[in-house]
Amino acid sequence: RADRTDRADRTGRTATNAMTAAAMDPAAGRPGTELPAGRRLRRRAPLPVTPIAAAPASPGADVRAALAALATEVEGCTRCPLHADRQQVVLAEGDPRARLMVVVAAPTAEDDHGGHLLQGAAGALIDRMLAAMGLGRHEIWLASLVMCGPGDGKVPPMAALRACTPYLRRQVDLIRPAVLLALGEAPARVLLKRLDAPLDDLRGPWHPVIGIPMLVSHAPADLLAGNTDHKREAWHDLQRIMQRLDLPPPPR
Numbered sequence: 061r062a063d064r065t066d067r068a069d070r071t072g073r074t075a076t077n078a079m080t081a082a083a084m085d086p087a088a089g090r091p092g093t094e095l096p097a098g099r100r101l102r103r104r105a106p107l108p109v110t111p112i113a114a115a116p117a118s119p120g121a122d123v124r125a126a127l128a129a130l131a132t133e134v135e136g137c138t139r140c141p142l143h144a145d146r147q148q149v150v151l152a153e154g155d156p157r158a159r160l161m162v163v164v165a166a167p168t169a170e171d172d173h174g175g176h177l178l179q180g181a182a183g184a185l186i187d188r189m190l191a192a193m194g195l196g197r198h199e200i201w202l203a204s205l206v207m208c209g210p211g212d213g214k215v216p217p218m219a220a221l222r223a224c225t226p227y228l229r230r231q232v233d234l235i236r237p238a239v240l241l242a243l244g245e246a247p248a249r250v251l252l253k254r255l256d257a258p259l260d261d262l263r264g265p266w267h268p269v270i271g272i273p274m275l276v277s278h279a280p281a282d283l284l285a286g287n288t289d290h291k292r293e294a295w296h297d298l299q300r301i302m303q304r305l306d307l308p309p310p311p312r
Contacts, residue, residue, distance in 0.1 A: 134207055142220050150171050163228065238272075244281075
């Protein structure tokens with residue numbers, strides 16, 4: 061009788077140990093995973109832990125660094141004759157995360173003196189146009205086809221276009237705006253590689269520029285000349301951009 065009691069006690073302890081092992085190791089209690097008699101339960105090796113990599117730097121920081129490097133390169137540029145008469149290089153400016161990038165032909169003499177694009181009457185006009193869209197100048201990226209002023213009203217020489225166009229295209233590629241707006245015939249022709257096309261042929265349709273839709277409108281100087289038809293057409297172009305960017309309509 062004592063032997064039977066002792067065997068029962070050992071059997072009970074064995075069952076209790078097996079139940080405890082099942083609770084500690086989920087695989088031990090699953091169907092088809094019963095341990096053979098007399099075989100010890102082995103603890104599973106812990107799963108390898110993959111370290112969490114540090115978050116990459118913000119894409120905005122990379123873009124800003126690339127734009128700063130581009131600005132340094134442009135400031136030392138002597139690839140065309142315009143550098144000889146400039147007071148300074150007039151760089152693009154604005155928000156590198158902008159959804160709208162506006163491109164004009166060239167800095168004016170006033171821009172060359174002040175160091176910023178679209179100053180004076182042209183700048184006031186652009187500010188009014190942007191305000192009508194519900195935007196400020198700080199919310200767009202404003203660039204020019206060439207970055208040294210050829211003089212008010214003058215078309216940039218071909219040497220300047222060849223020298224500066226790669227700089228402009230690099231900006232477009234870095235900013236990657238949702239929409240491009242070319243103000244005037246010169247930036248539209250160069251960006252579309254249609255150097256003989258008149259403005260009337262370029263206005264209207266959306267043009268792809270490295271995968272970005274671009275609309276062509278009138279240059280600030282043309283609008284300041286007071287042509288009512290041009291003003292009406294320019295406002296229509298801005299409304300199309302607002303629709304494309306899903307901007308709310310201006311209050312009436």
